[in-house]
Amino acid sequence: MDHDKPKHIALRRDYLRLAALFLGTQVVPSIARARQDPYPSKPIRLVIPYPPGGGTDITGRAMAQQLSENLGQSVVIDNKPGATGMIGAASVAKSVPDGYTILFGAASEMAINASLFKNMPYDPRTDFEPVSLIATFPLVFVAPASRSQSLRDLVEVARAKPDTIGYGSIGSGSLQHLAAELLSTMAKVKLLHIPYKGSGPLVQDAVGGHLDMAVSSVPPAVPLVRSGKLRALAVTSATRSEALPDVPTIVELGFPGYEFNTWVGVAAPKGTPQDVIARLRAALSTALAANEVQAALRDQGAVPVGSTPERFRQFVLEEVAKSDRIVMEAGIKPE
Incomplete structure (x- = not known):
């Protein structure tokens, strides 16, 4: 019996090695296939940090419909309102950076809140991969x-x-x-x-x-x-609004350099692969040119923009700096 024990242990060890090898041959190809699947290979969740029915939501839904057609996958709207947009934005910032959860964000949660709140659950300057600025709203x-x-x-x-x-x-x-x-x-x-x-x-x-x-x-x-x-x-825009063409800009009234718009853009969690960002950006650019999206933006008095990820990143930094100056000079405190 004592002589058979080492042999039994050796057989068990060989069996475990074979089992591990077999499982490895099943798992590794699966992982490889997952990595090789072209993006997107499943539905995308577009988080809108406001309730349904508002301007950001209306514009986001119009974009989502066109994105779905351009990407060949469903784009599901997920309204997550609360805390001036921070609840929805934070949920995206903390999501897996794979391109399947993205933010349709606005000026408040993407810039202004950083000037107002000391302890935000995310930093709009560093916790997102900008994809594209979509539009500005005077x-x-x-x-x-x-x-x-x-x-x-x-x-x-x-x-x-x-x-x-x-x-x-x-x-x-x-x-x-x-x-x-x-x-x-x-x-x-x-x-x-x-x-x-x-x-x-x-x-x-x-x-x-x-x-x-x-x-x-x-x-x-x-x-x-x-x-x-x-x-x-x-x-408040630099040029007159198509919705109110007879109304002057503040610059025209003698205050050169004045411009203050709200805006919307798309961002992904930090670390999202750049090829995914590029695919999203291309699809957004095509969606922004669609008649349905243009109509939705005109109804909101918006100006379609579109941008590269790099330009959108710089834009966010500029907007945070602008709101920092206004908040500091006016001594504004959040409610």
Whole structure:
């Protein structure tokens, strides 16, 4: 019995080696096949960090439909709202960097939040692989239709009497708030900020004449301007908006260099292979040219852009630096 024991152990060891070799021949080709599969080989999840129905969501869904056709795979929308976009953005930043979870992000979570919050769950400057800037969206300064003062008139009153001209935004640290504070800094005046809980009450008070002016996104303002309930004072983009072609830019009113837009772009988790980024970027470029996407962007008052990943990375860095300056100079604190 004692002589047979070493032989038994040797046989068992040989058996385990054979089993490992057999399993290896099954697993290694599977891994190799997985690596050789052209991207994409399964559905892609497009995370939109806002609720359904908003401007970012509408644009993202139009892009997703075209992306699906261009890539030959389903592109599934995953709305993850909350914390001014940070919940959805963080979920993408922490995802596997394989190109199957990507972010349809906007200015707040991709730039401005970095200037407002010290302890974010991700860093928009380093935790993503930029794919492409998609479009920019101007904001618009509006006033009650009953007021005859221009934006320059209101600035002159604020210069003579600081904090007497009140403007409304959808909250402290919002895009609208930063847009007005940039104007305030450039004009060297003090405007009185009146934050609201959402665009509904803000627009209602603007129409009712309870504000000197308000800063709004373009889509909800257009019908009110056209119906005569609000008067558009200026748009925040460098050029006039197609949705409001008769409304001057702030630059035209005598403030050279002023530009403040919201925007949307696509990014992937840090470490996503560059060939995957290139494939996504090419598909996005084709999608952006589609009539359905162009129509969706026009309805939002947007300007289609498209960019290389490198240009989008530089754009994000520039936007963070701009919001840093505005937040610091105005002493803005998040709500």
